[in-house]
Amino acid sequence: MVREGNGSNAGAGVLLRILRDGRPRTRAELVQLTGLARSTLTQRLDALVSREWILPAGEAVSSGGRPAVAFAFNRGARVVLAADLGATHARVAVTDLGGEILAEHSAEIAVDRGPEETLGRLHRTFEEMLAGTGRTRRDVCGVGVGLPGPVEHSSGRPVNPPIMPGWDGFPVPEWLGSRFDAPVLVDNDVNIMALGEHWAARPATDHLIFIKIGTGIGCGVISGRRLHRGAQGAAGDIGHIRVTSALDTVCRCGNVGCLEAVAGGAALAARLRADGVEARDSRDVIRLVRGGNTRAVQLIRQAGREVGDVLASIVNFFNPSVIVVGGDIAEAGEQVLAGLREVIYSRSLPLATQHLTIAASELGDRAGVVGAAVMVIEHVLAPGTVDESFATA
């Protein structure tokens, strides 16, 4: 628990964590807040100012007579490169240290062409966007990437990702890190969506579940305001929970009865085709729902109920205060939310649902890219990282 203070640079991290809320503070306030000796504080402030992590923020009124200099966090000190890669679509951004998007780009991709091609294109896009914002590689403090499959977060490598041939075990952080000389953090897409939504829209929520209903189904889990990744980074993988309504359906994972096999976008498209309606994928399903196709609307509402049935149990177990619903199927409208709510409120325990909010994502398709940036910012401003960075400077 006592992580700051393991070396002679202790204190830089503490200062940044205090100042990052944006409010300028005087030396006297910082001594009071940190308990650091005044001489130590001055050393740390000098080091942070010389590297522009903080700026002297004009003069603040002190309690004594003469005005005191205040110091403020410089969110423009560095930039973050963030990417949310899906199976067929990518969203890429450059943000400042406050998570604000400075430049943004989205494109069609084919993640199944393998890591070299996909990351090569990402690398070129990052370079172009950096140039476009007038920054250089030296300004990059970190790179965050979300991938559409399981990732071992500690190594940043995909682990048997079902829709990403060629990516299993690929060293994404080393590949990108050697090109930007900065730490690279990788996680799966729903984890970064949960991070982004929590950070931008619901920072005061302690326990949150972000469920993505797209081609597949998965969720990101926030416990005590921190991402719960689980022992193997596999937490939130609810798409393959067995549901009784699907016992005659074989899932792409090889098992029968998976939630995804009845309620995922690919499954809904297949059901529509079986009914003679043309639908290749989840996007076609959404198009049909928006166009008022009765069968599609009926299917999507039933999908909401199926997902709700699984979430009803999870609500009893986890007792979140908010369930955020995202992914393209969910964005298709209120039908999915209605189905979810119908089942969760009738099946979960009253104590667990009395203050439970079930709502659509506020960030929509930006949740992932914002979360990828937040993942990097949290890492860069974490106790050990900042202090070490000053020790090796």
Add this chain to the structure above:
Amino acid sequence: MVREGNGSNAGAGVLLRILRDGRPRTRAELVQLTGLARSTLTQRLDALVSREWILPAGEAVSSGGRPAVAFAFNRGARVVLAADLGATHARVAVTDLGGEILAEHSAEIAVDRGPEETLGRLHRTFEEMLAGTGRTRRDVCGVGVGLPGPVEHSSGRPVNPPIMPGWDGFPVPEWLGSRFDAPVLVDNDVNIMALGEHWAARPATDHLIFIKIGTGIGCGVISGRRLHRGAQGAAGDIGHIRVTSALDTVCRCGNVGCLEAVAGGAALAARLRADGVEARDSRDVIRLVRGGNTRAVQLIRQAGREVGDVLASIVNFFNPSVIVVGGDIAEAGEQVLAGLREVIYSRSLPLATQHLTIAASELGDRAGVVGAAVMVIEHVLAPGTVDESFATA
């Protein structure tokens, strides 16, 4: 996140958290570890020594010439009063600040006689045990109590506890706190069992689920080495998750299909009675299993499978590294564990089960009382608490 340092007493908490591992450290080491000014450090050490939270631990060899005094945590500085109250059974202990049990007592109780009678008896027991260990009320730094029902942890009050008539909203912390002049922390029994087991037997495990299978069924959840209580303190309440095999069974909660209504000890006893076997409660079920009654063995193994079915989904969602199984039905033997393992390993995702351990509780019926003590120790040694305690001293 930066909680130490919000007042002029900042540092006392940091020192205790460093020293509580038991290893003595010199002034020089503590300056290095905390970044505190030497004068501030001396003030904090003096205050801690004068109140006997730490002791000068003889002389340590310094890197320079003359020997330096080292300081060590004094786990005997204060005592903790801990109680694990069940429906019919209570276990009570006095521990030191290292969680070691100095005195222990267990007794039959009837929690349904209401809070005044139950807590009155607990109060007398605590007083007797304190006297027996040669300590006084002034030595008590806190009281920890586990109750067999939902508790709002922040207020310490039971919330509509189904088997505790008269307890709803009762101010347990105020009632006990006025008698011991110390903070009183209250939580439900499975939460403290999870805390105790994690602390004593599996401190290095990040994500753990403690499932109690007794008269009822519930679990305590550890995420990132911290207890996950959920938004209303209702996390882990899996006894009322709906299972398809129970759709014709009405639960004591009023719903149909609850897990507890097919796999809890009370339900198993009812099934045995329906088969003409004499069994009033879960203890009778255990007696029959131990005696080799085939029907009871068959039922208890099937109960393990039913619980396993619910846990299989939870494993996909939460990805724990350990599931600990406790409660009297679980203590009846390997049959329950066998049923659990059978279903979880066949239904959960391979990534989530490849390193998953499913094991019986090592602390057994002591998990709760140890956890009640740990809850108090963690609170007393938490950043704000220690610093405030020195500010108001």
